[in-house]
Amino acid sequence: MSIAGVSCILGEVSMPDHLKCMLAEAPCGISPSVLEVITRPNLEREGVVFSPSSIQGCHRQFVLKGRHEWYIPVDKAWPSARGTIFHHGMGKLPAPEGTIGVIRELRMFAAIDTEFGEQQFSGQIDEILLMRVEDDVLHVRITDWKTKSDIPHSMIEPERRHLYQINYYAWLVTEALRHYLDNWDTIERNPSSLLSLRQAIPEFKSVRVEEISVSYLAGNKIRTFVSSRLLSVRGKMKGESSLGRDGQMHWHKYVPEEYEALELMPIHMFQLSYIEGLLRSGIEAQIKAQTEIAAPLVGDDAQLMCGGCPVRMRCIELGCNQGYDMSAQRGAC
Numbered sequence: 001m002s003i004a005g006v007s008c009i010l011g012e013v014s015m016p017d018h019l020k021c022m023l024a025e026a027p028c029g030i031s032p033s034v035l036e037v038i039t040r041p042n043l044e045r046e047g048v049v050f051s052p053s054s055i056q057g058c059h060r061q062f063v064l065k066g067r068h069e070w071y072i073p074v075d076k077a078w079p080s081a082r083g084t085i086f087h088h089g090m091g092k093l094p095a096p097e098g099t100i101g102v103i104r105e106l107r108m109f110a111a112i113d114t115e116f117g118e119q120q121f122s123g124q125i126d127e128i129l130l131m132r133v134e135d136d137v138l139h140v141r142i143t144d145w146k147t148k149s150d151i152p153h154s155m156i157e158p159e160r161r162h163l164y165q166i167n168y169y170a171w172l173v174t175e176a177l178r179h180y181l182d183n184w185d186t187i188e189r190n191p192s193s194l195l196s197l198r199q200a201i202p203e204f205k206s207v208r209v210e211e212i213s214v215s216y217l218a219g220n221k222i223r224t225f226v227s228s229r230l231l232s233v234r235g236k237m238k239g240e241s242s243l244g245r246d247g248q249m250h251w252h253k254y255v256p257e258e259y260e261a262l263e264l265m266p267i268h269m270f271q272l273s274y275i276e277g278l279l280r281s282g283i284e285a286q287i288k289a290q291t292e293i294a295a296p297l298v299g300d301d302a303q304l305m306c307g308g309c310p311v312r313m314r315c316i317e318l319g320c321n322q323g324y325d326m327s328a329q330r331g332a333c
């Protein structure tokens with residue numbers, strides 16, 4: 001089955017009616033350009049079966065979306081559309097000074113052996129900085145950008161799924177980057193990929209990822225976690241409470257401003273062999289889920305993914321018939 005339309009303030013609307021509405025009355029108030037980002041199929045994902053998001057996503061949802069018609073939840077899709085728009089901008093930035101160059105938004109594929117034969121794992125990496133060539137090894141640093149509404153002071157390490165995602169990318173870059181660079185002029189690449197060079201890349205035989213980082217970008221701050229060191233950033237603003245003229249206690253900041261120091265945990269870089277094992281088992285689980293439908297999510301995963309799931313009602317209906325407790329999906333049997 002496929003996308004039937006959108007689910008918005010009008011309820012479930014077929015795709016032809018949505019397209020008419022978006023240029024006419026559009027009571028949602030979302031601009032057609034943004035609606036296009038939300039609803040257009042991601043062409044850059046064509047041919048992608050196994051990726052960090054497919055492995056880490058809900059395998060039950062994947063199968064249910066294939067079996068039933070479903071509607072794109074427009075309101076809930078905004079955070080991800082905002083990320084897409086932001087990435088389009090970041091993807092055009094030139095190489096920073098001091099590097100050989102940068103590769104942005106390159107979708108890569110690398111083969112991995114599984115119990116179901118060789119499969120292609122794919123990922124699109126936001127930024128690969130080409131640092132230097134030493135002893136025939138090209139040293140690179142990779143970054144994944146994440147847009148966020150807010151970054152709380154309590155966030156001193158990256159989210160677990162982002163930690164694994166950037167490690168999956170490190171494996172992919174180590175495996176496949178040389179092939180892409182060697183064949184840059186002839187290889188078929190996704191349209192948004194960019195190679196910006198400050199100098200010619202010296203000859204090299206292999207690639208080493210020397211640093212991974214996840215950078216969270218909110219409206220008013222950036223917080224970055226890197227593998228190579230512990231970072232210290234500004235935490236809460238310091239101040240004190242005192243009795244005001246109105247007889248109430250009021251908090252006010254110190255002048256000049258002072259901040260608590262916040263130490264950010266270095267991001268863990270796993271052994272490549274360990275990551276390869278995780279990718280293999282993730283791909284195998286995804287393949288198995290197509291024949292034996294996976295169990296509903298529980299715990300943090302359910303909290304993160306079920307609220308915006310476009311097949312949640314189908315999942316609940318099926319789960320009740322299967323005898324699962326569906327309270328994590330906010331459904332009662």
Ligand code: SF4
Binds near residue numbers: 061312329
């Ligand atoms: S409601 Fe949750 S468990 Fe069910 S298919 Fe959707 S994401 Fe998966």
